Every structure is written in C-alpha cells, then in structure tokens.
Amino acid sequence: MNEDYYELLGVSRDASTEEIKKAYRKLARTLHPDVNPDPDAAERFKKVSQAYETLSHEDKRRQYDMGGGPGMGDFPRGGAGFDFNDIFDMFAGASGMRGRNQGPVPRQRRGGDVLRRVKIELRDVVFGTEQQVAFRTAVLCERCSGSCCEPGTSPTRCTACNGSGHVQRVQQSLLGQMVTMAPCPTCEGHGDVIDKPCTGCSGHGRTATERTVTVRIPSGVENGTRIQLRGEGETGEAGGPSGDLYVELSVKSHEMFERDGDDLVTTVAVPMTTAALGATVPLETFDGVQELDIRPGSQPGEEVTLKGLGVTPLRRERRGDIRVVLDVDVPTSLTEQERELLEQFAALRGDEAERRKGHQGGPFAKLRERLQNL
Ligand SMILES: [Zn+2]
Ligand SMILES: [Zn+2]
Structure with a gap:
C-alpha cells in the first residue's frame, strides 16, 4: 500500500518547499546507500526519495494532495523515471563538494515508469474485470543477470582512480596549488571498469522486449483512473530497481446506460x-x-x-x-378510428378535467367559472 509522503518525510501537510527539502536532506544523510549499507535503509531511501520527488514539485504535489497519486503530472516517457544520480548530486551538494566523502557512483539506476491506456466497457465498471496489457519495456538481461559483464567475467578495479571513482586535479593558480576532485573519466565514476561487456545487452544489464501483464481492474473505477503496479515498469540499468507500470483506464460509452x-x-x-x-x-x-x-x-x-x-x-x-x-x-399521426376513439375519450374526460382545474385555482380559474355560469 502507498505510504503517506508527508509522513515519510516527517513534515506537516502545509510544509513549505524549503522545509520539505530540509527534511529530505536530513533523511538522505542517514539513509543514502553510500553512507548506509543496510538494505532496509536503501529501501527506505528509495521511498523517501520518491516522496521528495513528488512533494518538491509544485504541480506533482498539488496532484498528490488531490489524491491523484505520485508524479502523475508530467509522466516520464520511459527511460527517465526517477534518476538516482539527481539525488546523488543533491545529496552531495548538501554535504559539500561532490566526491569528497563519497564512494564510487553505482551503475544501478531505477528503471523508467511505463504508462499504458486501456479501454474498458461499462460492464467492467459494474463488475470489475481482468485485462491483459501488452507493452514494450526493458527486462533483466538473461545472459548476465544485470551484471553487465560477459558470463564468467567481472568488473575490474579502475587503475586510474584506484576504485574510488574520483580523481584529483592539481592546478596552479595565482593563489598557489589548487586541488579539486572530479569524477574519474576512465570509469565514469563507477570505480571499476567492465572489460568484456555482456554481448546480450551491450553492457547495460537489460534488454528491450514485449511484455504482457494481467491487470486486475476493480469494479467502480472512473474514467481516467490510474492503477499503479509497483515494479512492473522497466527494469533498471545494471540490475537497478524496476520502475512502475501505470494503467490508465478509459471507459467506453454505453449505448443504453x-x-x-x-x-x-x-x-x-x-x-x-x-x-x-x-x-x-x-x-x-x-x-x-x-x-x-x-x-x-x-x-x-x-x-x-x-x-x-x-x-x-x-x-x-x-x-x-x-x-x-x-x-x-x-402518437404523431392517428388513423381515423384512433382519432375517433381518442375524441370519445376526451369527451368522456372533458367535464372532470374542467372541474379539477377550477378547484385548483390559478389565473384562469375565475374566468372559467364565470364562463361556465353564463
Ligand atoms: Zn547482459
Ligand atoms: Zn576510475
């Protein structure tokens, strides 16, 4: 079940963007995988980051507050999703220069979310249904199981940075020698190098394919309802966590109801x-x-x-x-016989109808009475 984003971040519902950012940074400092190796912390960091990702964007937050669910405003079109490195940058920015106390940058990235629109009948809204949803997506590479390396090989420690993922740059300036840290260009900051990339996935750890997922659609859904299937989106790069699948429902109009x-x-x-x-x-x-x-x-x-x-x-x-x-x-047209019958019927009803109107009063009642008494 979805956890409340405000509770996850420990802020009140009317917290300012600045307060949300502060709360997130504080949590990131203890939960970020670079500082906390505990898998539970990593899981929590993911959730907290998702909450931050939504609440820090005004549009997404408004939508979330209205019960629209996470990040429904601008839907990432595959591939993008939640970017681990954005958060890394933010975290690094909060604690000083990037890379000073950081380890190498992990290759793993969360997979993108996938959005599919599905048409359902009004009958499906009445009773609920199940639907097969087919879509093109990324799945874990079977050949390397996401390691990105040819089977039997593994990444080797980067000699350029000694596995740290960072290199020192020494520059001479007017003020003297200046030392700066930069991501290692040889390993792109990963700290290790893949000598033999997997041939099944060109070293990405995932491959593109067509997938079919069975989606249970409960009764009572509305036109435009989005169903979130956690982890059913694109598989992340290098065995990173999967994105989510969103199924947006569109209810066909019914000829009668x-x-x-x-x-x-x-x-x-x-x-x-x-x-x-x-x-x-x-x-x-x-x-x-x-x-x-x-x-x-x-x-x-x-x-x-x-x-x-x-x-x-x-x-x-x-x-x-x-x-x-x-x-x-x-009836818009009558046969002669029908007309006669209806006229007889009208004649039969005539007196009674007149009398009833008289009793009811109304603007013409007095006039009608007078005419009848002539
Ligand atoms: Zn592979
Ligand atoms: Zn390196």
Whole structure:
C-alpha cells in the first residue's frame, strides 16, 4: 500500500518547499546507500526519495494532495523515471563538494515508469474485470543477470582512480596549488571498469522486449483512473530497481446506460397508453433481462428504480441502482378510428378535467367559472 509522503518525510501537510527539502536532506544523510549499507535503509531511501520527488514539485504535489497519486503530472516517457544520480548530486551538494566523502557512483539506476491506456466497457465498471496489457519495456538481461559483464567475467578495479571513482586535479593558480576532485573519466565514476561487456545487452544489464501483464481492474473505477503496479515498469540499468507500470483506464460509452455515481441511468420510451394503463415491460440490464413495473398513471420524466443492479463501488459491497426515466410517446399521426376513439375519450374526460382545474385555482380559474355560469 502507498505510504503517506508527508509522513515519510516527517513534515506537516502545509510544509513549505524549503522545509520539505530540509527534511529530505536530513533523511538522505542517514539513509543514502553510500553512507548506509543496510538494505532496509536503501529501501527506505528509495521511498523517501520518491516522496521528495513528488512533494518538491509544485504541480506533482498539488496532484498528490488531490489524491491523484505520485508524479502523475508530467509522466516520464520511459527511460527517465526517477534518476538516482539527481539525488546523488543533491545529496552531495548538501554535504559539500561532490566526491569528497563519497564512494564510487553505482551503475544501478531505477528503471523508467511505463504508462499504458486501456479501454474498458461499462460492464467492467459494474463488475470489475481482468485485462491483459501488452507493452514494450526493458527486462533483466538473461545472459548476465544485470551484471553487465560477459558470463564468467567481472568488473575490474579502475587503475586510474584506484576504485574510488574520483580523481584529483592539481592546478596552479595565482593563489598557489589548487586541488579539486572530479569524477574519474576512465570509469565514469563507477570505480571499476567492465572489460568484456555482456554481448546480450551491450553492457547495460537489460534488454528491450514485449511484455504482457494481467491487470486486475476493480469494479467502480472512473474514467481516467490510474492503477499503479509497483515494479512492473522497466527494469533498471545494471540490475537497478524496476520502475512502475501505470494503467490508465478509459471507459467506453454505453449505448443504453449512463453512469451517475453508483447508479446507472437510462431512458425508456413507453406508449402514452402504457403510461396511462400501467404495464410490466422487459428491460435488458447487465444482470440479464429484468421486469420493469410501470404503474398506471405514470408521468413523463418519472423514474422507476431497479434496486441493486447498478455499479459496485470501489471497496464496497452494496451496489447502486438502475434508474429508468420514463419518456412518454405521444402518437404523431392517428388513423381515423384512433382519432375517433381518442375524441370519445376526451369527451368522456372533458367535464372532470374542467372541474379539477377550477378547484385548483390559478389565473384562469375565475374566468372559467364565470364562463361556465353564463
Ligand atoms: Zn547482459
Ligand atoms: Zn576510475
């Protein structure tokens, strides 16, 4: 489950960016893999960095606060993701010059996140479903298992920097001799050199391939909902941690039902006579054909409810309803016989209708009364 980013960093929800940065640096100083070899600390450092990554960007933070999840604002398009070296730089910047007390730079980098959009039916929203999601991604190189070296070989200590990953540069200046530290150009700061890069992955520790993942889509999801599958994104470089897979759902519109919260709403046209006399009509639902009771005297726009046949909300058992809005069809053309019958019907109803209007009052009631008494 996702941990709260504010709690991870130990700051309040209204903390300023500066406070967040300070809190992160303090944690990084004790958790960074370069200072703390404990694997638990590395795991925690990753989480804390993720929290920082989101909360330090105004847009991402706003989105997170609104419940949008981590880093949904500008989605990295593979490869980028969370960059270990950015954090390394930041950390180094906080504790002084980069490289002074640091070991070599690890080759491992976290893999990029992957975003896939998936279309689902309204029926899937009602009941939940499973979908196969196929995407192109990076996976661990089988030949070297992420070591980046040809099988049977291993990296050798860099002779240029003695494995430290840094070299000293001595410069003469007006003020005298100046010594600066710089990443070792021979090993690019890694401290070791791969003499025989793996031929399966050209020494990256991962290869590109097509993967298929089964995604469980719970009922009650919304259009635009993103499902996060941790560690199902790209495998990191040199056996680094994997990125995440995000599946964004798009719900196709349904020809009959529209969703309104947990309810499904539809409009059914009934003949004028059915509305007046009442009837039971069949209605196709996601639970099969149901009987819809139309009471005698139903009015246009009146709703008939079928309980418990709507959407099953996320993390709840009780389903919403189906609400059927009645649309009364008034005939647009009549045969002679129909017209006669309707006129007879009107004549029969005429007096009663007049009287009822009179009782109800209204602007014309008095006038009507007077005309009737003439
Ligand atoms: Zn390989
Ligand atoms: Zn070196």
